Amino acid sequence: MQLKNSLFLLTALTAGSAVARMHGHERRHAHHHLQHEEKRAVGDIVYANFNGVWKSWINEFSGVTSTTSASGSTPTTASSGTSVVTVSAVPTASSGPTVTTPGSCKEWHAFQDGDNYTREGFGNKTMNNGEKYIKYIGNVGDPYGSNIIEVSESKACEYKHVIRIDGSEKETWTIAFWNKMGPDLKLTGWYGNAVLTLKINPGESKYVAFDDDSQGAWGAAKGDSLPKDQYGGYACTWGEFDFGNTSNEGWSGWDVSAIQAQMAGLDVQGMRICTHDNQKCSAISNLAKLVENAYTALEAGVDGIGGEWTAGALRLVVNIDYE
Numbered sequence: 001m002q003l004k005n006s007l008f009l010l011t012a013l014t015a016g017s018a019v020a021r022m023h024g025h026e027r028r029h030a031h032h033h034l035q036h037e038e039k040r041a042v043g044d045i046v047y048a049n050f051n052g053v054w055k056s057w058i059n060e061f062s063g064v065t066s067t068t069s070a071s072g073s074t075p076t077t078a079s080s081g082t083s084v085v086t087v088s089a090v091p092t093a094s095s096g097p098t099v100t101t102p103g104s105c106k107e108w109h110a111f112q113d114g115d116n117y118t119r120e121g122f123g124n125k126t127m128n129n130g131e132k133y134i135k136y137i138g139n140v141g142d143p144y145g146s147n148i149i150e151v152s153e154s155k156a157c158e159y160k161h162v163i164r165i166d167g168s169e170k171e172t173w174t175i176a177f178w179n180k181m182g183p184d185l186k187l188t189g190w191y192g193n194a195v196l197t198l199k200i201n202p203g204e205s206k207y208v209a210f211d212d213d214s215q216g217a218w219g220a221a222k223g224d225s226l227p228k229d230q231y232g233g234y235a236c237t238w239g240e241f242d243f244g245n246t247s248n249e250g251w252s253g254w255d256v257s258a259i260q261a262q263m264a265g266l267d268v269q270g271m272r273i274c275t276h277d278n279q280k281c282s283a284i285s286n287l288a289k290l291v292e293n294a295y296t297a298l299e300a301g302v303d304g305i306g307g308e309w310t311a312g313a314l315r316l317v318v319n320i321d322y323e
């Protein structure tokens, strides 16, 4: 049985650039549509915020039963057959596609003349499905996951959408990247389906490039793997991305979200994502002491948080273990 959660998805993977460019009508009706279009199956976990208090329940066909408060206690499992977990192997320094050919960059964030960006190392692009919001499927790469690749510093500037991840000052962290849509093209990307996993040592920086029309998130945590919730979902602070959305005139968006970590009752890791020139930022500090233009459980369902960027090249700096 597939678990899903409408509100998480709302904030998470439908926010960002899309929202910034959506025209008034679409925007006003976005949540309305979701409520009606997103069919809930038996066993799905449903969350809602009633007067500031989070409630969660297992959807049991038409009715709503066994309401519990989401803070403190995690929702109970519907049945023993609910698991969607896939156990991923302990990551090596980099598990996933890596481009190692020599590059031409003097500065990793430089822009290319004539918007001429390389796709070296990416697989084929998959066509988007023309749907909206939660149902939007962009480019997930063919073979699956080949839309997100590690590149070297000297190669980074040759790609259109690229991030630099700056490590913690103290410990080795793991950062893993996944597509919003899993290999089954359903909302299963974050259930253990990372397509690229990197270890970042103290003081180290790594670079990752994203093909056009890629939507998903990365999660980062101290140690060798990402924490998961009881359903096998990555339960740490996420950096959510929407790079060069074809159905949104090529706009990009990003935000930091602690929703999954908080809903699982786990620690919130600090993360900050800014354009390389610090024009736009989204940030949450360790244990969510500071929240800037980012999602915590309180902002779940709110549109328009995070950064957005017009069509064209985008360079983001990601600080993990952000204090």
Ligand SMILES: *[C@@H]1O[C@H](CO)[C@@H](O)[C@H](O)[C@H]1NC(C)=O
Binding pocket: 114, 116, 117
């Ligand atoms: C784009 O860049 C590639 C590699 O640097 C180069 O071979 C090609 O001629 C460029 N194309 C245009 C239209 O500038």
Ligand SMILES: *[C@@H]1O[C@H](CO)[C@@H](O)[C@H](O)[C@H]1NC(C)=O
Binding pocket: 122, 123, 124, 142, 143
């Ligand atoms: C991309 O598609 C072309 C044409 O179908 C095919 O020849 C090529 O092998 C594909 N590349 C990858 C990486 O799958």
Ligand SMILES: *[C@@H]1O[C@H](CO)[C@@H](O)[C@H](O)[C@H]1NC(C)=O
Binding pocket: 013, 014, 015, 018, 131, 132, 133, 134, 136, 137, 215, 216, 241, 242, 245, 247, 248
């Ligand atoms: C991409 O654009 C489509 C069309 O505007 C939008 O519905 C979708 O939410 C956008 N982003 C994501 C992450 O799907």
